[in-house]
Amino acid sequence: xxxxxxxxxxxxxxxxxxxxxxxxxxxxxxxxxxxxxxxxxxxxxxxxxxxxxxxxxxxxxxxxxxxxxxxxxxxxxxxxxxxxxxxxxxxxxxxxxxxxxxxxxxxxxxxxxxxxxxxxxxxxxxxxxxxxxxxxxxxxxxxxxxxxxxxxxxxxxxxxxxxxxxxxxxxxxxxxxxxxxxxxxxxxxxxxxxxxxxxxxxxxxxxxxxxxxxxxxxxxxxxxxxxxxxxxxxxxxxxxxxxxxxx
Numbered sequence: 698x699x700x701x702x703x704x705x706x707x708x709x710x711x712x713x714x715x716x717x718x719x720x721x722x723x724x725x726x727x728x729x730x731x732x733x734x735x736x737x738x739x740x741x742x743x744x745x746x747x748x749x750x751x752x753x754x755x756x757x758x759x760x761x762x763x764x765x766x767x768x769x770x771x772x773x774x775x776x777x778x779x780x781x782x783x784x785x786x787x788x789x790x791x792x793x794x795x796x797x798x799x800x801x802x803x804x805x806x807x808x809x810x811x812x813x814x815x816x817x818x819x820x821x822x823x824x825x826x827x828x829x830x831x832x833x834x835x836x837x838x839x840x841x842x843x844x845x846x847x848x849x850x851x852x853x854x855x856x857x858x859x860x861x862x863x864x865x866x867x868x869x870x871x872x873x874x875x876x877x878x879x880x881x882x883x884x885x886x887x888x889x890x891x892x893x894x895x896x897x898x899x900x901x902x903x904x905x906x907x908x909x910x911x912x913x914x915x916x917x918x919x920x921x922x923x924x925x926x927x928x929x930x931x932x933x934x935x936x937x938x939x940x941x942x943x944x
Contacts, residue, residue, distance in 0.1 A: 698742075698752060699752055700716075700751065701718075702749060709872050713742075715916070725891075726894070726907065728893065728910050729895075730918075735912050735914075736895045736912055738915075740778075742859055742896055743763065743776070744775070745761050746764040748761060749761070756776075757859060776857050776861060777857035778861045778892075781865075783848040784886065786836070787836055790832065795854050799815040817890075817918055825853070825880075825887075842870075845866075846940055853890070858890065860881070866901055873901075874898075892905075893912065909923055
């Protein structure tokens with residue numbers, strides 16, 4: 698994105714102001730900042746849920762502000778979203794929840810995929826997140842961390858190129874959060890998915906991110922390297938990230 702602004706009302710305050718940002722292919726990219734910094738607006742722009750008020754925004758090679766109708770729906774199918782609240786359907790089994798986006802895609806755009814193929818894909822995704830043995834359970838029978846992993850499996854079921862995660866480890870204990878983060882790293886390493894993670898937790902950044910963007914009051918304050926190309930961690934980002942969070 699180049700010079701991207703977002704205002705929700707004409708003449709209103711900018712939720713994002715003149716943001717220049719590039720996220721690399723197969724990168725795990727962190728986004729941090731205090732509440733109101735513009736993090737959620739950034740995710741909504743990347744997802745194609747909203748369009749920029751000004752500036753150029755290209756995601757997965759497409760100019761988001763120019764997409765409409767069928768093209769916009771096709772673009773959104775290339776993106777998976779993991780919400781802070783998992784929002785699983787309580788009256789559907791775990792497997793049925795994961796299969797849901799595949800069913801919806803078939804109904805809105807015939808893909809030639811059979812119900813059996815959708816079932817197999819949903820099983821594969823549950824195995825990917827380590828919940829193959831929970832396929833016939835209902836969400837209420839799962840822990841919070843297991844529900845989040847189901848949410849990730851559902852987001853990955855359609856094979857997205859970009860996975861957007863909004864506070865994926867909030868309210869989880871450290872061990873459970875580590876399980877979630879391992880799944881996100883696997884999504885990048887094994888599936889080739891680019892991952893964007895909005896978080897307030899610097900431990901999340903330290904654990905999995907290659908780079909992190911620091912936002913403050915709608916402005917991009919800085920982009921810092923967490924890991925070098927050789928895989929080693931660069932500790933120089935930490936103090937600046939803490940200051941951006943007021944920690």
